[in-house]
Amino acid sequence: MIPQKKRPLTLRDVSEASGVSEMTVSRVLRNKGDVSETTRQKVRDAAKRLGYVPNKIAGALASQRVNLVAVIIPSLGNMVFPEVLSGISETLEDTGLQPVVGVTDYLPEKEEKVLFEMLSWRPSGVIIAGLEHSEASRAMMRQADIPVVEIMDVDGQPVDCAVGISHRRAGRKMAEAIIVAGYKRIGFMGTKMPLDHRARKRFEGFTRTLAKAGIEIADQEFYSGGSALAKGREMTAAMLARSPDLDFLYYSNDMIGAGGLLYLLEAGVDVPNSVGLAGFNGVELLDGLPRQLATMDACRREIGIKAARIVADRNAGDESGAGQIIELSPTLAFGDTLRSSS
């Protein structure tokens, strides 16, 4: 005898097992409407005994509501996004909404695909990283007629609303601190950028501000792939060999900055006097380094919390978040690698 494919249990099974109509069973299982305590118990017992798991697909189709929030981010390896996510999950925790994560690998085509895929489940909202999307993606989000929150960045025009920081301003702020501290010969290291708009905007804000002070980036190098810590180390070694007169190194993220810092300390360089250093993000990792790397925190958790709040509120009928752009202010931490004045 061939083992049968089990037919999953339905409301009807619970109804029969408990001698209560399907409709009432449904009411009990959703805590909706008035049901007598006796009936409640009968139903609950039967459901538990049978091991009934409701079918959300049928429920969603019938009720036209789906308690899912699409969260679309470029990567999970980046450390940054898991933190945003944890802010989102925590906030959604007791709203009945559930985040569902999609990853784009920084590729617009993949973003489009993931978005399409997720929207086809008719989620109650979308939280998506960045303001740069293909025209098709933007069209889908507009069409969807659900709250769409673009996060991490506010330098641009969102489809609906946005929560983030201004990366241009962040780059500017860092440049100003460096100028005030009296550094003059500045090197930059970062990821290859066509993909990462936020890193690009920071870089633009940074160079533009330096330019106004008559300073030009003296050397720069971009990497992709590999261990960021190791890359930071290698790039720093190479850059200082090439341009020994540099007195400041700005890294587009803390991981490569940490690699650079470890290298300089080993090489016996006087940080921050011979060479100053700064990264970006404020990752927890930095706490364990021999010296505190100067950095700027990107408000990741808070972004997640605020974005989720907007979706949850709008889902509950409070439309006040619609169309808003919420800009958070990153704080600059000087740590031990950036003088606060010359």
Place this chain on the structure above:
Amino acid sequence: MIPQKKRPLTLRDVSEASGVSEMTVSRVLRNKGDVSETTRQKVRDAAKRLGYVPNKIAGALASQRVNLVAVIIPSLGNMVFPEVLSGISETLEDTGLQPVVGVTDYLPEKEEKVLFEMLSWRPSGVIIAGLEHSEASRAMMRQADIPVVEIMDVDGQPVDCAVGISHRRAGRKMAEAIIVAGYKRIGFMGTKMPLDHRARKRFEGFTRTLAKAGIEIADQEFYSGGSALAKGREMTAAMLARSPDLDFLYYSNDMIGAGGLLYLLEAGVDVPNSVGLAGFNGVELLDGLPRQLATMDACRREIGIKAARIVADRNAGDESGAGQIIELSPTLAFGDTLRSSS
């Protein structure tokens, strides 16, 4: 005039716009069945023009199939799990299946909730970390009648099948290497364990093997929360202050191991001769450290790939993976912090 809640587009709209029956539209959009090239074009044009996004909820209900795979892991902050995930995504990429991630924070009750929630979407498979689950969770997974792959660990009895390493054996292997290298006074640092069964099993395998060689852990300390790198640094400092005669430190993960390593190097301790060091996991981060920390790689990517393979194959009718336990062998990397013999 109050803005109307937009009615999302349906197949019917595309059908009317293209002058083709709903059924044929459905066929075109799913590339199913024979449809003439002309009709195809008409339908595709109409769908694109309207911006139609199919409703997977209705589709899933009608077809009784859902292209989702539930992936349930304890945490995203751990570095370990994003890597498993990337193995899963990559493998599922061209199978038509989509991973959906749920996070449990190492809490059995939350695991149960997440599992229930995900199963209520009737996924095509479950990939879940660990072999320890509440009885209710196990019951749900058995009932579901879909492939269930328990990953990361093989020391126990899976509900269906398992892909992972033996953490007991990993602990043993490390202990053996340490014994061979001639270390005698051994300290251990790790996370508080009731939650993390795999760390616990490694610890058990480790201490048991040492015991057989007549060695007992000379000191130990457990932490929770905070920056792992910083914790490693602090715990190491504290432990060596307390037990200055230790000649080896075994860390339950690479992050705290790295913190310890940085501390010892700064303190001018001769590693690995005065004190040897080892961690666990083989995280990419380690590549950038001043010295290579001894570690044991946990085959994270490969676990993800193999687990996803099983789900995908079974979904395609190949049941050969059912009931299997696939044990992978972690490799020990001595790095610069563990002598290979005394």
Place this chain on the structure above:
DNA sequence: TTGAAAGCGCTAACAT
């Protein structure tokens, strides 16, 4: 407080 009927938007199965 409970039940009966209709239908959510699709697709399987069967025509044609």
Place this chain on the structure above:
DNA sequence: ATGTTAGCGCTTTCAA
């Protein structure tokens, strides 16, 4: 190659 019919398992709505 295309169309028709009958549900999928729930919830909404209305009636009792």
